Amino acid sequence: MTEFHNISDAPTHVAPFSHAVESDGWVILTGQMPTKPGGATTDPLDDGVEAQTRQVMLNLETVLKGVGLDLSHVVQCRCFLTEFERDYAVFNETYKSFFPADRLPARTTVGVTALAVGALVEIDCIARRPE
Incomplete structure (x- = not known):
């Protein structure tokens, strides 16, 4: 069943x-923008x-919490940057501060020409419910 x-x-x-969309214990989160809740x-x-x-x-933490999970359940992230060369190092430092050093999800980071709402960054992810 898909939720x-x-x-x-x-x-x-x-x-x-x-x-988020969930099926068979997998939870796929839509890319989050740097907009604020409310x-x-x-x-x-x-x-x-x-x-x-x-x-x-x-925002990713908020969505995960809403489905009863947290960042420790994330197994993969896709990250999108509009200013890849300029922002990649700072992005990496900020991103990795949200995960334990020994539990970093698999990740792909891509430079793009534009994102919704004029954002510099967007991240989507896949999480897995514990069995």
Whole structure:
């Protein structure tokens, strides 16, 4: 059975999607933007990739919490940066601060030309429920 989750504490949708979709213990989270919960999608974003990465990670935590999980359940992340060469090092430092050094998820990071709401960073992930 597939479940479609929308989390009331998560940021407002910037497009038509569910915050997470779950099937057979796998939980796939839609890419989170650096928008703040309770805000409008037109609210200004924090300046800089460090602040935006921090907000994206907090948003991922909110969605995970909404389905009874946390970052320790994440097995894979896909990360998107609009200014790859400029922001990659700072992004990495901020990103890795959310995980224990010995429990980093598999990851792909891609440079892109643009993201929704003018964001510098977006991250989606896959988590697995404990058996």
